[in-house]
Amino acid sequence: MTPTHMNGSVPRRRGRNRFALTLAATLAATTGAGMARADITIGFVTSLSGPSASIGVLYDKGMTAAYAYKDEIDGQKIKLIRLDDGSDPATASQEARKLIQQEHVDAIIGTSSATSTNAMFAVANELKVPFIAISPVNIKTPADGNLWGVAMPQLPSLMIKVIAEKMKKDGVKTAGFIGYSDAWGDLVYNGAMAAHKDGDGPEITTNERYSRTDTSVQAQALKVLSTKPDALLDGGSATQAALPLITLRQLGYKGQFYGTPALLNRDFIRVGGKAVNGVEVSAGPVIVTSQLPADHFSKKIGTEFHEIFKKVNGGEADDGFSGYTFDGWLVLLNAMHYALDKGVKPGTDAFHKAIMDGIYADKNLAGVHAIYNFKPGKAYNTDERGLVVVKLEDGKWIYQP
């Protein structure tokens, strides 16, 4: 309808237009409602632009693989709506709202940064629609005790516990620590201290910090050297996690390096070069699917994931991120099957509730990253069998049984 029509001076014509408009609206409403009954709609938000895009693109590829893996449940076609949040938490939360209120989605999956994911989770809690968080979240359970979503990544404290146990197994009695002077550094340090207190990990000799934009960590490295630790735990992430390792090797340190999944990054390997060779980190099994023993829970589904990822995206899934979206999809598929089984109609509030019930009812679901056992009131998977230890050998991550 053009503005000239709206402002037309002929009353009869305006009346006819208004009638047409009403008719169209009624038709749209009926067909819209009809469609909602026929189809299940899922919203997916990730960052395809902005600073989080390097991770966001991987999440998106994971989604493409997941949708190619299965795009229907019990004969019902699943409609997928994909949106880009531009790495902005405000946009992410607006999009979550839009998906729920305008598109009437049955569940949402999102997004690339912890802050944005938290923002979306809050909207899901408010509007009571299931949410699959694919980045780490830190969210309070609402007063009524109903959390409207789950988080796919492994609990950070678990990532550290697994590598601390490996250090102990390797005979490491003391370990130095260098990490970021931010929340991530705190998380790794506190996790390592907790593991030592529980008798699962080595004694931590230093608490040295640096920031991503620092020009040198020589002083921190010297401090670590002065405590003569058996090994070093790296609490950095991505590219700049290589800096302390390079500096320590330059200073002649011979001990073993350990780290977290935050080091699973192509640029870390590129920048670190020889110095980071041999570093061991905890990781989701999806990183080393092809090397897993046949009886490993993630072997079968992981192989399927890698095959389908390669088919639809044209490259290897050598990151941990795409696997989180894929696992989120698996969790959602099972939960929707549960909800449909109960005879609940998609597009209704009851369906939302039934999906959450389905997520909690599903036991021992094997994904590419972990075995999932979610419990009401807890966002993170409570099953600890998820992580393996991998070692960097000549630019490749090798599974350490």
Place this chain on the structure above:
Amino acid sequence: MTAQIAAFLTVDGVTTGSIYVLIALGFVLIFAVTRVIFVPFGDIAAFTALTLSALQTKHLPGTVGLVAALAALATLLEVIRLARARRPGQIPRALLFYLVLPLIPAAAVWATAGMTLPLPVTIILALALILPIAPLLDRVVFRPIADGTVLLLLTVSVALHFALVGLGLLFFGPEGVRTEPMSDYMVMVAGVPVSGQTLMIMAAAVIFSGLLFLFFEFTITGKSLHATAVNRTGARLMGIRPERAGTIAYLLGSLLAGISGILISPVNTIFYDSGFLIGLKAFVGAIIGGLVSFPVTAIGALFVGILESFAAFQNSAFKEVIVFGVLIPVLMWRSYTFAHSEEDIDE
């Protein structure tokens, strides 16, 4: 702390400090001549490193587009100004300086992108590409407000920094880079290994401090720059054009920033936003020098580097707090012992 650790920390501190010296000298140079605290200065250093890395990995650096766009914008502004002033005869000259000269390195980089070039050539290309950015920004952003207050210039400068960081993310992406090492040379000094790269950084700081000294003491251009710094109006009366002096100051400053960026990138990973913190710490050094004295600035910047290194050893989590905390006593000392600059009397 043993003597050997202290020696290690000193070498590390002097290396970092030398980088700060180069940047701090640029700060003082530009501020003295134009009264602009050029906040994006560290970004220029980071952009040089990122451009060099892009050339080495055979990508077309985004700075090519930036230079071309800035050159076009500056030329447009200059041509409009000349046309309005009814001096069309000067337009060809403006075209040469604002369009042709900046586009030469941009075209060279564009033409050679994807080729394997020897290291010195890539370094020269990266430097040549970076050099026009600050003078062009000066023409586009600062010249129209050249007579504004220092505070206004500073505010615009901060805004410019944010714009450049955003562009940096667009051009170079969120991941950091390291460029190829320039030498594998290693020498032991008092039981401390000192790499060739470290020596080069220190040498660059010494050489450029010396060159700046000679430039200001013994050349007419240097003296005219100095004259502009002392008194703009007076210099103008003596036939010195403050605009030209400003352009020279920006060029020299960019050269210093570019060289520090190139020297630092083989020893540390540089991100699109690494420049700001380097610039900020260099600025502490420049403040110690009161934004006027080159020798005191150099000493101040070295002091910041060494302080940072020792602070990181004592308590790494509070390193930045210690370094920036030094500003407070320095500012108090300066405001009690020195007379205020002529700026306050002028206005």
